[in-house]
Amino acid sequence: MSVDPTSSPKTRKPSNQLRLARIFALFFFLGCAGLIPVIRQANRDYRVANIYLQSEAGIIEAIPINSGYRTRPGQRREPSTRPSFVFRFATREGETVTTRGYDAYGGREAPHAEWNLISAGDRVPCWYDPSNPRNAVLSRRFNPHFYWLLALPLGIMVFTGLLLRECLRRAAPPVLKGIQKGRRLAWRLPTVASQRAMTGCLGVAVFLCALLAAAFVLAALDYQVPVYRYRWISRVLGFNMNGWWIVALSAALVGGLFLWAFLVNLRWIVVPEPEVEVNATRLLPGQSTALYLKQAGPLTAESYKVSLICEINGTPGKPPAIQKTIFEKTNFSAGPDREGEAVEFSAEIEIPESAGHTCHSVPMKQTGANAPRNLVAWFIRVERKVSAKTTLQSDFEMLVGPERA
């Protein structure tokens, strides 16, 4: 009898995790709210650049906005001055508008040399929003430094979003993702780790490292330009690029390492992944189920091994807590002459009586003596030793329930 992998045993939802999830959700939405001023500024920048209409303004008065802070000792005042002008202009419809401002950023970080020559009585160009002419500027300057502010709400969103995801994951019982109906038995197990996935990840890592190295090389080259005004990357990013050669070199070295690993693994992606099917995906300790494995060709391996694995707090290189060999063959060959010829076999697997149940994440609060304290994962592991140094490994996850059979 097959067990529906989407059904979960009746468990009480740990309310403390959901309560924490609510708090994290609140902070996540606060982070979202932090995006509002940045989006508004982006909209204003777009309108200033593309929609605002040009006119000529008469400066009525310069009223700079001063702000500062007192520093100890000596209560020294360090003021900063932002330009702000009261000016009057006529719209294309003939309406005379008096307003105040300087640029789309309230004069923040406006270059002093740009505005200190403007004084009352001057005639200067201005740009106004046709939908609301009181929104007018004397400078269409774009300030990319402002968008560094995005880091704050995005950081909050990413951090609280990950915590929220973890809370929700802990609140829900473990399920198998990507499981399909089997052809021979009830369920075909999804691959959680395979040669192709690893090679793909290495490829992405190579691409990212190349991108980073190129960006850092450009940035470092940019700093070599002797005339400051041509250091456009430094100007756009808002910080000094001196010494970034080292970062570029490091990124290139890491990229080279990834590239080597990618190329070493690339030749093995043509080896077909095995198909593993079982009759039950949520087994109880002491329970057994039928296993069917199909290995399509062409594949020639020094050895071919299928095991039932239980990893407790599994880390790479650490031997699994339980390893029961189901099938092992040396000088394995599948379809050496004709592509598509497959090797199939069936077996009965049994979960040990003393097995710990699957636990993808340890609950934040231990609610009882039987509460899980370790991360436990059960796999059908297929190991194909294709050369003296290379063993291709594919893991197919199964679930083991908390109650005894």
Next chain:
Amino acid sequence: MSRHSRLIPFILVAATLVLGIVVIVLSVYSNRLRLERETVLAAAKYDGEALIALLKEMPATSIDFLEMDSGPDDPDLREANQAWTTWTQSFSTTAGFSEIIALHRTRLEPLGWVAGEAENPDRTTFTKGEWSLTLVSLSDTNPASFRRQIHWRVNF
């Protein structure tokens, strides 16, 4: 620990947050009003000086300084969205007060100013939008003297 006493920390935190938000919103609002007041006052002073320059040529000599005042200096909640400015100056003239009024009328009416109803022979007011110009006769003796007050007030 009773249910009520467990709620106290939450209430304190919530009250602090609400208070903080109210303080921030109020300060942003009052700062916006201050900037708006500065803007309209600057424009009014510019227009007022232009008006005074327009009325400069007349058969009269000033007998005191041009006094200018504006406000509110320290606005409370009722005056938060108000601004006003006033120019006052007294003149002596060998011409009559009626001639001075006629001269102002000829210069102001083409600009859209409207002469108000004559309150009494010694006082005349011209108005235009938020602006008013009041001429008050101080003495009929020769040379006569009068006071001119230009006033602007707005609720923004």
